[in-house]
Amino acid sequence: MDERLVIAASAQEAAKLAASGAGYLAGGTELNRLGSPLHYQRLVSISRVAELRGVEAGDGEVLIGATTSFQEALQSELVPAYLKEALLFMGSRTKRNMATVGGNVAAWRDDSYLAATLLAVGASIELMNESGATRRLSVAEWAQTQPEHRLVRRVIVPADPGWVTSKRYANTMESLSYLVVSLCLHDGAARVALTVKGVGAFVSPELSDAASRGAGEDELVELAYGLDATIPSDMYGSERYKRYLAGVTLARMLEDAGRDDAR
Ligand SMILES: Cc1cc2nc3c(=O)[nH]c(=O)nc-3n(C[C@H](O)[C@H](O)[C@H](O)COP(=O)(O)OP(=O)(O)OC[C@H]3O[C@@H](n4cnc5c(N)ncnc54)[C@H](O)[C@@H]3O)c2cc1C
The missing domain is CATH 3.30.390.50 (CO dehydrogenase flavoprotein, C-terminal domain)
Incomplete structure (x- = not known):
């Protein structure tokens, strides 16, 4: 049962609030899914944190803010076609409008829409801890360790991996x-x-x-x-x-x- 919701104003605040064991409420499509195994006593909403949203071009890579929805990523000219192919595995437009790219990576389900594609291209994620420090790790490392309660700040994919x-x-x-x-x-x-x-x-x-x-x-x-x-x-x-x-x-x-x- 999710008992308390706190709305974060910044990424660091969210990471701080969640450090003691809360979950992050992003699109809520997994958390609120009937039968979801995920339950938290406290939730930190991150959907209003501007710095977590949007897509940017980097040096040979594309940086996707964690709360960017599947649909927003699909509509971005920066997001490579191979990732759009995987984003479209989520067939419902209504769900695509809500579900976030970061939430999908964080949930890392055994039927994940994005996991195989992200692993194949050698994607990375950027995590933030409660003091605001960020670190980058490969999605392959994430798959093995999944450090609990760490905020996924961005999902980073190669622009042209082949x-x-x-x-x-x-x-x-x-x-x-x-x-x-x-x-x-x-x-x-x-x-x-x-x-x-x-x-x-x-x-x-x-x-x-x-x-x-x-x-x-x-x-x-x-x-x-x-x-x-x-x-x-x-x-x-x-x-x-x-x-x-x-x-x-x-x-x-x-x-x-x-x-x-x-x-
Ligand atoms: C009917 C139905 C079918 C579904 N089928 C599939 C499927 O086949 N494959 C699949 O992959 N998913 C499926 N989902 C789950 C879900 O839609 C996606 O995984 C979605 O991308 C999750 O994103 P969200 O923003 O809604 O996450 P939320 O529900 O908000 O959060 C999910 C989890 O991720 C954590 N989290 C969210 N954002 C962050 C962040 N930035 N940093 C750290 N942790 C974070 C939360 O704490 C929580 O544990 C389904 C859902 C429904 C309702």
Whole structure:
């Protein structure tokens, strides 16, 4: 039960208020979702903090303020097309108007819309602590550590990481996804990230190496069968089916990249 709401006027104030254990109320689409596992005694609203909103161009990168909504990011000319592809995985426009990019990264769900794409391109986040100090860490580090109660200030993505594509599998556009596959190709090197429901989001070194070598479908499927992850068989399909889908999807992506002459 969320019992008390405090409205922060600045990012530092928010980080200070939350340091003792409160949650951040951004778009509220996860916090207020029926069945959400997230519950806090105290919430700090960050939606009025101007410095947390908006998109800026950096040196070869794009800095997205944490409370920028999915829809605002989609409408920004600065946000790269590969990220827009992933932002559009959130099919409902109403939800896109509310949900924030920072909230999505902070929640880091095992069916996250953005996690696989952010991992594939080597994105970073900027965190702020209660004294206002900021530090940057890769999304891969974030995936492993997720320091509690730290304010995500910005999500930072490369402007042009190479050829990037992501594919999401769900029963319908509005259903939870059971698999997201993301591929980033740059100068012949590939990084492959997966988000698997029941497992989470991770980079696969095996699939990345194979994709870098231009491996074919059979090899990619074999490698996906052998991935070291406990993938559940559930209403969306068997474990074997999901592994097969990951391998085949990657093979199709590599074919598309070849057609686009990206490698
Ligand atoms: C029907 C439905 C289906 C959904 N399906 C999916 C789905 O398939 N995939 C998916 O990824 N999400 C899904 N969501 C969840 C949600 O819409 C998104 O994850 C959204 O991006 C969360 O952003 P928000 O701003 O609404 O976060 P909030 O609900 O405001 O916050 C979520 C969490 O993030 C923390 N947080 C928020 N902002 C920050 C910040 N700046 N710094 C640190 N912590 C912060 C909060 O403390 C809280 O723990 C679904 C929601 C609904 C209602």
